[in-house]
Amino acid sequence: MTRFVVRRLALAALVVLGVVVLTFVIARVVPGDPAATWAGPRARPEQIEKAREELGLDRPLPAQIAEYVGGVATGDWGVSLRTRRPVLDDIGRRAPASIELVTIATLLALVVGIPLGLVAARWKGRVPDVGSRLIAVVGVSMPSFWLAIVLQLVFFQWLHLLPVAGTYDPNLDYTSPLRSITNMPIVDALLTGNWAVFGSSLTHVILPAIVIAAYPAGVITRMVRASVLDTIGEDHVRMVRALGFPERSVFGRFALRHAWSPVVALLALVFAYALVNTFLVEAIFNRPGLGSYAADAIGALDTPAILGVTLFVAIVYVLGNMIVDIVQATIDPRIRVS
Amino acid sequence: MSRIPSYPDVESREEVLAPPGRLRSVPGMIRRNPLLAVGAAMCLAIFLVAVLAPLIATYPEDAGSAVHPLQTLEPPSAQHYFGTDQVGRDVFSRVVYGARISPLIAVLVLAISVLIGVPLGIAAGYFGGWIDEVISRVTDVFLAFPALLLALAFAAVMEPSITNTVIAISVTWWPWYTRIVRGQAASVTGRPFVESAKATGVPHRRILLRHVLPNSITPIIVQVSLDVGGVILTASALSFLGLGAQDPTPDWGLMVSQGQAFFTTQWWLVTFPGAAIFLTAVAFNLLGDGLRDVLDPRRVLTTR
């Protein structure tokens, strides 16, 4: 088992390194001169040259990559050209809010997707199955930016039920300022007992969470349905049914237990997918987070920030994959050997 | 990461026993798979709209560079079914012509992805060893790369256009096919009759063409049909961000993006193009879902 884990870790590190190199190469190809951006719009040529030296852009590419990788390992992810702060600091400030949003969205996707998938499998071929699968397809086909706008239109403009954008009412910064512990608004509000901000955050998170959860909910529905159907078809379940156990308990006790595994596998990937999707959603809902940070970075051609965000998301993805692999290997020893 | 893969395919006995692709009676198929029928019908409708666009659109020139600045932002009416946009163009005609663009992008992207991904996957699965390692690692790197970010980075580097959208998405899409096909190829390669064929000196090419490839096709077909929706969504997301088709191309994502500034006062600008994207994605997803059920009812395939 240890050998398995170690091997997985090594592979993960290799993949992350590959992502770093790839991003670096792309970033250097991007038009626009990072040195000029750093020196400012009215900089003289000498000032731009000085900036180029400062940023280490005059060194050969492999040296730059090596320097960057070395820096990353020690916690120096470069300085953002736009905010002038260390990229790691920026990410540390912005990522938690996104992670919170994505967690809520993932939970929402599970709450919707799992029951739907179970219903579809239980009544396969009949109306509930068709209905669930239709809902799943709708979720998977929805353009997230369109869904966001339509939800805003319906729930804000026409029904006046929910706020249009933001993380929570900014006026609360004055009347009931939130103390930041984890940089996650809802969590912090809970931890500090700040109920005004807690409530406001919840109403603000509903629409973005729905938008992000739509696609994963659809995927989870299909996955659960397929996995349960597969399990039901297996010999031991067939036998139990043949022995006369009621369908309800066949389904509940035998099918469900084994249907978990692929959903677990899916979770990490759903999380990573949703994290990337915050890009669009945070822009539309005006929520500061990793996604909007990445959007600003790309818009401003802020290379270090783009690199940093890409690296972060890649690490999340790779780690997630690794955790999934390890969990599955723990459950199913056959996988360790493959 | 515009798609979420499932957990690795587990071989089941049924897969060996039931040959894929057996045709059943059509009415029976429809009754058993109403969703497939609906999906197929919708796809056909979209195809017809795209092909017959010049006949269906009420103001075909509005899908090009014509502008009518004196009739901007008019609500839906008898003259303009979907209203007019910010430079006075008929939204209905533009939506109709847009039906040519999204599926085209999807076809191109998937063709490229298959052409790159499948040979790599087969090579990795069949030959194994260090070839497999190298290909798999490279695939992993591309898979780990946040797909939307990579597509965005590409699109930001290159000039925004449909061609570059296709390239940007293809770069992030091909690894999936490599992975799927690799698993398939590896499992087929592992079967006794293939091993004995290799041992008796049958040339690789023949084995690949006559045994490995045909057994890998079904998941590819299903995957492609499932992916069309995903590619269309990704392409429209890129256009929405201004990195894909440019004005005056009647790309649906671009139209939603342009209409976003007006959505509270002129709701028709985002609603109709967005609905078009949605319905097209639904159509292809239903088709893909249904195909998967028909071709491989027992398999737990990579879901999208």
Added chain:
Amino acid sequence: MTSARFRWMVVLAAFAVAAAACTGDEGGGGTTGGGTNAEPDTFTYSVTSEVMIGWDPATGYSNEVIALHNIYETLTRYNAATQEVEPLLAESWESSKDGLTWTFTLRDGVTFHTGNPLTAEAAKAAIERTMEIGEGAAYIWGAVKKIDAPDDTTLVFHLSYPSPLDLVSSGTYSAYIYDTTASSGQDLGDWFADGNDAGTGPYMVSEFNPGDEIELRLEAYPDYWGGWDDADHYERYVFRVTPEANTAAQLLRAGEVSMVQRMSPQLWASFEGQDGFKTESAPSWQTLFGLLNTADGPLADPQVREAVTKSIDYDGMIAALEGAADPLSGVVPPGLWGHTDGLEYQQNVDEARTMLEQAGFGPSGDALDLSLTYVKGDADEELVSTLMKSNLADLNINLDVRGLQWETQWDQGKSANPADRQDIFIFYWWPDYPDPVSWFYNLFRTEKEPFFNLSYYSNPALDSDIDQASVVAATDRDQATQMYGDMQQVLFDDAPAIPLYTQVYQRAMLTSVDGFVDNPAYPNVVFGYELTSAA
């Protein structure tokens, strides 16, 4: 999922909804008007982009001006309604007959936020530092040879050539008076960059959150020379960055912001006549041009240029902008002295076609390929570009429209290799101080290396006219007006640029905001001190 778990989730969800309902919220927005701001003595300005691009009053040349004009003050301020320069930090001024010596008498009892008093010496130090750094709009002080401060309230400028210093000192940029001793030892530029201010203005910086939606908070400076007791002034001034017009509109509707800098004409119209809201519109001095490449490419041919000026549907453009723009005659916008009527280009497709055909292009000739660049994200520029593309397509001209980041667009325009440059550069211009020379000096004067003259226009006769007119303006405004009229005629004939329109400010605000007057000399600046809160 077991039923126990499911039940637990339902309970959690119910709790969450209940908590949200109980703890109240801004009511989900979209409530009826009347819009009471959360705090009655706070003015919240919804702005379209990040405010504090730079902090140094000497070099600031960008959006930060809307904040700096509340934190800092200039010697004089221009009143666009009366077209007169009014006293601000200077109570009075006079110039010698030859316009070479200007004497300003400063106001008594003014203090900087640092506590130091405003003296002539301090003002001199500020202006000298601005001139020395030489960035931003420092060139406006170009005529100043020497500054004297004979006593605490007298400031004397000795000029090397006549220059209208009353106008210069009322400038939008680089004319602020600040305390150069504020940083005590540390480099002043760095001190400013840390988020500090050293102004005399009614508000001072209370909180700065870069990148956040509520980016900047200002609070009243208690010792402001204007005093706070004479009226119901706003005690706090908040800048809220909401690039999305829809969001801004909804914030206004909910009473969350007091005023919105910019929204689409359609959204603005939805506030007209609504209870609890006020709408105002006023012409600005922000002029949009299509700068034509006179140095390279097909547009170097004056006849082709003229044909292009005749192919654009100007009326349609104004109509499509639905009130956000006014037609522009000549280069100088209406409301600023020097404006000349009768210099608009008119669309004449037949003449355009003839001229193009003479040059070998047009519908019966070769296709003409032109490239146009504009700032990505600017909806108006995008609209204009789309319309132009369509107009030109009718004449067999393929206009390749490219929306770029400002830096990228500008870089391309300044390319060392002329072949890399664009044919048409869509560009806004507004003056650095209330003087027409700003357009001529920046956009049409010969430049060795392109900076803002992105039509690469070089007309030596015009160059000397520009120099002359700016000198004459110091002593004889009427004659200067005449000269600018003639110069605009020259530009009209040569067509290095197409004046597309003047932007019209469309502001929406709560009825509780009293006393707002749009001043085109200070674009998008809301002088908080002039407002009163009628809440």
